Amino acid sequence: MRTEYATNGGWVLVPQINLSYQLNQLQVRASAGYAYRNADFTELYNNYNRTGIRSGSIGNPNLNPEKSFNYEFGFDWITASSSKVSLSAFSRNSRDLIDWTLTPYADMPRKENLVATGNYLLAKNQSSIQVEGIELDYLIDKKIDDNHSLKFKSGLIWINTKNSNGPLSFYLSSAPKFLANFTTTFSTKRIDFNLTGLYKSRNEQTANPILLPMSNSYFVMNAKINYRFSQSKYLVFIQADNLFNSTINDFIGAPLPGRWIQAGARFIFN
Numbered sequence: 001m002r003t004e005y006a007t008n009g010g011w012v013l014v015p016q017i018n019l020s021y022q023l024n025q026l027q028v029r030a031s032a033g034y035a036y037r038n039a040d041f042t043e044l045y046n047n048y049n050r051t052g053i054r055s056g057s058i059g060n061p062n063l064n065p066e067k068s069f070n071y072e073f074g075f076d077w078i079t080a081s082s083s084k085v086s087l088s089a090f091s092r093n094s095r096d097l098i099d100w101t102l103t104p105y106a107d108m109p110r111k112e113n114l115v116a117t118g119n120y121l122l123a124k125n126q127s128s129i130q131v132e133g134i135e136l137d138y139l140i141d142k143k144i145d146d147n148h149s150l151k152f153k154s155g156l157i158w159i160n161t162k163n164s165n166g167p168l169s170f171y172l173s174s175a176p177k178f179l180a181n182f183t184t185t186f187s188t189k190r191i192d193f194n195l196t197g198l199y200k201s202r203n204e205q206t207a208n209p210i211l212l213p214m215s216n217s218y219f220v221m222n223a224k225i226n227y228r229f230s231q232s233k234y235l236v237f238i239q240a241d242n243l244f245n246s247t248i249n250d251f252i253g254a255p256l257p258g259r260w261i262q263a264g265a266r267f268i269f270n
Contacts, residue, residue, distance in 0.1 A: 004036075009065045012036050027076040035070055039063040043098050043123045047113075054115045057100055058108070060123040068094040074135075083140040091132045096125040099169035126169055133159040147189040154182040168203075174214065176202040192226040218248045220256075233268035 002014040016033030039060075046059035074088030100121035105114055108122060137155045144150060157179045161172050180199040185192055201217040224239040238261070242248075245259040 006038055006065070008038065009036075012065075025078040027078075029075065030073045032069070032071045035066075035068045037066040037098075039065070039098050039123070046123070049113070051113045052115065053113055053120075054118045055120060057121040058103075058114075058123070060109070062109070063098055063123060064096045064125050066094060066097050066125075068092050068097070082142040083138070086135075086137040086139075088135045089133070090135070091130070094129040094131070095127065097129045097172075098123060099126050099171050100124075101126075101169045121170055124169070126163060126165075126172070128164045129172065130162045130164070131159065133157060149187045150184070151187075152182070152184040154180070156180050173203060176200045178202075190228050192224075192228070194224040194226070195221065196223075197221040214253050215247075215249045218246060220244075220246055220248065234266070236263070236265045238263045 002016075003011060004014065005011050014034050014036055016031070018029075018031040020027060020029040022028075042057075042059060043063060044059045044061050046057050047053050048059050048061070070090070070092045072088055072090040074086065076084055076086045078084050101124045103120050103122040103124075105111065105116050105118050105120070108114055108120060114120065135155065135157045137153070139153045141151045142149065159175065159177055159179075161168060161175060163169070163172065167173070178199075178201040181197060183194070183196040185194045187193075197219065198221075199217070199219045202214075203216065221243045222239070222241045223243050224237060226235050226237045228235045241260040241262070242256070242258055247258070248256040250256050
């Protein structure tokens with residue numbers, strides 16, 4: 001139980017509860033809580049005193065704090081001594097969630113430093129937002145013999161976001177609807193082989209005069225090889241990020257790097 005005081009919101013009570021129960025190989029867990037967040041400096045004052053702003057994100061000093069109730073329920077099942085399956089369901093019900101909304105000049109609350117022909121992203125309170133999702137994870141960490149071992153972890157997550165009062169705002173509309181990722185490492189006496197991958201799928205970004213097009217789905221894989229000397233404190237490695245040189249425009253249309261090769265060494269002296 002926590003309470004805090006803010007000049008724009010007064011005293012706020014923030015209760016939370018977490019429960020967990022283990023029965024043999026099964027662990028059941030649940031949590032619920034209230035969350036509260038004041039707007040940060042960018043959300044309040046970004047571009048507030050600059051003149052001649054033609055486009056971009058504009059802060060709003062009249063924002064109310066965010067409030068939300070969060071719930072989660074799940075279980076972990078240890079299927080064997082070296083593996084585990086986890087399943088979780090979660091929900092977040094928010095009021096006054098702060099996000100950026102495409103707003104024409106005519107609807108801007110303060111126009112002194114703006115241009116009449118401009119389009120802007122104004123920080124606003126979204127009245128009622130619901131986020132619901134399911135997450136599934138699998139982990140295995142197995143020693144094959146004295147010189148070989150395998151580690152593998154994968155996860156899937158589905159997310160559904162709804163705004164009861166209209167279309168989704170900037171961050172909410174850009175959030176993924178489905179994510180899948182994995183990481184695996186196969187180790188021998190001297191060499192580690194590592195692969196990681198991420199697949200992301202989200203709504204296609206609608207025409208926006210401010211932002212660049214964003215990839216609505218993509219897959220990226222990274223690879224790394226470590227070579228250990230006689231003592232594990234010394235190793236050299238080579239790493240390739242975005243192994244397949246995929247072309248990806250991520251959040252707000254920012255292009256991500258193509259294939260990126262790195263090499264290095266690590267030495268521990270003590």
